[in-house]
Amino acid sequence: MQLNRPSSRTDRTVMYRLAAFVAVLLTGFAFAGPVSGQAASTTGLIRGQVLQQSGAPAATAVVTARNEGTGLERTALTGEDGRYVVRLLPPGQYTVTTQVIGFANSVREAVPVSIGQTTTVDFTIAVQAVEIEGIQVQTERSQIDASGANVAQLVNVEQIESLPSLGRDFVDFIELSGFVTSDPGETTGGQFSIAGQRPSGTNVQIDGVDANNSFFGENRGGSRIPFVFSLESINQFQIITNGFDVEYGSYSGGIVNVVTRGGTNEFEGTVYGNFRDDAFVASGFEAEDPGSFEVQQYAARVSGPIVRDKAHFLFSLDGQRRREPQVPLSLENQQPITEELNRYFDILENQYGVDNAAAGYAPFQTRNDVLTLFGRIDWNLNDDNRLTLRHNFADHDNGNEYNDFFDFAYGRSRAENFSSLSNSFVAELQSVLSDNAYNVFRFQWADENRPRSGQDVRPTLTVQVPGADALNSQDDGLLRYGGTFVAFQNLLDERKFQFIDNLTYTTGDHTLKMGGNALITTAFNRFQAPMSGFSGLQGAGEFVFESLDDFAAGNPVEYLRPFQQGERIPGDEFDVVEWAAYIQDEWRMTDKLTATLGIRYDQQSFSNNPDPVAEIEEAFGFTTGFAPTDSDNFSPRLSLAYDLDGDGRRILRAGAGYFYGRIPLVLGGNVIQTERPLVELRCSGEAGNPNAPPSVDGYSEWSTDGSDNPFSCRGGSDASVPTPTYTIWSEDFEYPETFRANVGYETTVGENSRLSVDVLFSQGFNQYNLRNLNLRPEQFRIQGEDRPVFTPIGVFSPGGQNDVASRINTDFANVYAVYSDGQNRAYLANAEFSHNFSPTTRITTSYTFNRAYDNISVSCCTSNGLYEDPRIGATSPNDLGDIGDTDKAWGISSFSRDHSFIVSGQTVLPLGIRMSGFWRLTSGRRYTPVVDGDLNGDGIDDNDLPFIYSVENLPLASAGTADEAEDRAAYQALLDENPCIAEQTGSYAERNSCTGPWTNRLDMKLSRSFDTFGGQRAELQLDFFNVVNGIGRLFCDADDQTDDPFAGACGWGRITTVTGDELYSVSSFDRSNRSYQYRVENDFGRERTLGNDLLLQFQMQIGFRYYF
């Protein structure tokens, strides 16, 4: 099947895109001025002008930049105008020297260079006196990136080392940027939104190459691993919101661009360790015991020269050991059934081959350990070529992961082992080809392997034993062993090869950059979803016994098992090829104005088409059997920078361009996984019937990896095939695309301060979503609300299951087609001020406004989640609507946080105690009012938007009764408390129209260094997290909490969320009048503290570091 889109649409899109781009380009020129630079993802550059004292430019001056740590030297010649650019400079501090015959050498020291940024260093040279060898000047730091219109925030090694960090994950520092949507309670480890865009639109790259887990659209290692990259190995990283350099691609949200550190000419090293356990953690926000745990983290780094000024090495490691006790069902907590439990253990041991069965139900520990190793060699092959080789290895062992609600009755047999093993090897060759030509070549091989296994995935053994106490678990009256939820032979493996080459050529006022990027990703995913119906939650199958006697006799009453038709475990393996080619011209139009104009072409394609599904084609006339290739992705970009004074101190910048993003490859996996229907086997007949449960004889000999689990009933009966669900691609699918534009101004204020203001706009198209092809058209409308219902009125019930009645074809369940109807629009502004009070005391403050709108706020993964999550207004769940269609799905994005205030800084207190801190105050996450029930009869409960009635018009179930007045008063009170609802009276509530509580978090660190010997030193560190909560506890009077748990100081620092999003529930449906009667849910808008297990309360961590 060839993917052919209507040509008129494609042509129109390209034409519109170019027209829009030209319009913005012209608009930008109206206010933009000179100076610009060229970003690169792993290096920075120094540029400037060399003038004689007379003011005349000094042509052909030799400008040398020497890295003070590694001795790397790069040189450039000034042009006729005295200007120069030194490129390919790894981040670090440089000494810049000018040499002109007849003039004294001029030297600037400690010139900082950061990734992707330009540092301006101008010289005025004097005629050489006989005795003067040179003029040495401490550089005046130009703190402004004068390289163009990029909006990027830099986190350097100093901040990484000095600021408090709870998990030593470098991505935690992204919260220093207000453009990043912070979400307490969810680690930033796996996915994070930048600039109001979907998290899967974020591209993480390390050393200029891809560092993402493409399958789930998250960073490599995912959300479970504490950290995948040693903090000790990070030099700098940027959060790039608008990166116009054509080298930047594959992002519709933002880029986290990390550069690792290398060795220098000095041998140096450090060892580090920290400790935290429950004794360091305050009780929960509602006085809950934090639970028992302990975690130690450790790190080391050593670096130095292999050959001085020639080759250097760096090696680092970071690790964690965490233990958390678990107490499952055991003899100790099941005293009333001791006899039965002992018999159960005996049967398990003697008849089912479970060694030492009782021990499997004794308390055990969950592990969460990680080890990362990093090595890097930088080798200056010669004056023109520099080779960097580096490798990162991460090994995560999340063993005995256990949920005491779901797994309690199974003991340790149900704990699952999750591990993640990743390798990433990168080689980079930087070459100076000539005086005006440079080349950077990068290669990456990466592999990430994430197996998830159960302890014993033979079928679950479930025995009904009256009296077995579930103790807040779900399995009252049951003793259970083995099996799994989703860990049945589960494996995700992702391999990547990547090649990048960038060639830069300067001629006159033009610097041309051209290059290409090819990334081949091979994904393998094997995933057996648990059963959806009857028993549920069993991914390995389940034998059910009605008594211990039946268990002993090997007489199960039932056997259940999910698998894919054809007796196989659902899996998929496919290649995805992404390649890009780009070219740009950085044109110094005047001394002050630089324009960078570029264009990038991206193509993404699945190399493997899924099998066609003839049943879908015959039932719906919808083409299947293909995967999308997007071939019309041209991204023009323009970046303008105007250096108002020509000295790099006041920069006006503007930029606009298009960007193409990725999709999580799991979307393709979902398609391949339903090439064949998933089957649910159910054997429940009596002995002798074809559908009798298979024999458990020999269970003790079956493989614990599940390979012997039966695929059929004892009598050989075929599996009962439930109505199958499918996922297929739509022919109209296109990859995500974002238009961005920004204007900004940045200036130094005096010698020690810097101020920047940026305003950004973005508009995203073609964001992935799902439609359900098997949803019937509208059948009737609800009176008074004009709400369409997709189930015929004769069989519709708002409280019932409408999933079958709402289908076009009842031979199928949901038939999901992957479309790209999602759109978004974001308005952002950022003001940042930093000030150095002294070399040891500095502060950075910022305010960020981040208002994003979209018609679907999802990111990743399952088809069900992508389809059911959207909240739709007055139309179909398949119709998200267009930009601004607030009567459909358009509304404020879940990724939007209107206001963020961030302060970070450090100072030195008396006694040499260094104090650093990070404070972030962010407005709350958005939430959508909904109605309890299936009001539009689409088969999905609890996702329909309420029609907001006035108090007098609300059709109450209690109308005409004595309770009516009280209920209307309660509704009035609810409207008064929630203006977000009240202001929408007479219409459907919009998506995300209400806002949750702000979050306020202050983390601090105290450290004190002690000199030891030989220039070495030791440092003691104390980290404090959620300090405001800790202070509040000092002043909190327990009596205050009796009425209001958030009263006074007791509420300080408590991190809360809104748990009540249901405004009404349907009490009854009047079929003749086609109208609802409602009950008001008085819990709407109520705040609750976030869970105790998240450990968001005040806590401490003690650390020690030794430098040598």
Add this chain to the structure above:
Amino acid sequence: MNDRIRRTAGVAGLAALLGLAACDASISPQFEVDGTGTVEGLLYFDADNDEIFDPSDGDGPVPGVGVAVRVRDTDAVIATGTTDDNGRFAISGVIAGTHDVFFDEASVPNGVFVCENPVRTTVTIDVPSFVGVPSRNACLVPIVDVQTNAAVGDFVIVRGIVTASPSQFDENDAFLQDETGGIALFTGALNGLGIEVGDVIEVGGTVSLAVQALQLENVSLREVVPDAGVVTPEPTTTGAIAATGSTPRDPLQNRLVVIRAAELLSPFDQGGDRNASIDDGSGATVIRVESVLSPDSGDGILTTTGMTVGNCYDVTGVVSAFFGTAQIFPRTVADIVEVPCS
């Protein structure tokens, strides 16, 4: 337009000024099923109730019946047709999907019923779907409908759980009960078929009032699902049972019931020495013990059942009537449990 919309519109206007409005990628049109198929079918009289069209079994076509393909679960008609002389019809141009096929009852011959109407069929593109629809001389009805509406002589089909098997009664009676009521089956047709209490059976039969008790005669067995259900006896009183003797269509008639602590007032000296009086204090009724439970009658029944005049018993049994006198029939000795008199 509320403030939020107005603000959005304002910024959208600015974006339009920048040329962005032109960038709005058009949303793909909403999906509609693309393609049609044909519904073919056969309406026949299923003389032997086997749901298989086989003229050699007496089955025959039902011609001239109007057929409508309707939007599922609604009255909206998509397309129509008529059965031909062979009972067959073919309706083309039907949009793919699952629809209802409805037969116009007005055009169905008298005495013939299309019991499942409409029938459901799924139409796929370019692949004809076929529905074979049996018609009968009766349709499955709830037992309460037989009790309240059916006339003597009507042929009906009922389905329920066997509460008393043919082997438990002298004259091949069996009792059947569904969620709505109970009915007696008077027939030899079920005898020897192994029908047991707890089986779910579907039978057809003619309504009669033999011995002034409501029952089905000339019963034909249509389906048996062994050991598929349990009926919990309905607690009642001897007085309530006795009151139904002259009202054979009373809801308590033919049901499985249980009476508590009822005193045996007399020996089994009535009704051929198989009936006795029993009273729980609400008024006496008759307890009848069949010969399959106690081969010996009279005092032999006392011996078999262990009953003693003047003692009290919990008795489980089905309720029936004999010429205006209500009776409770225990099925086995286990249905009679001695308890203290209250």
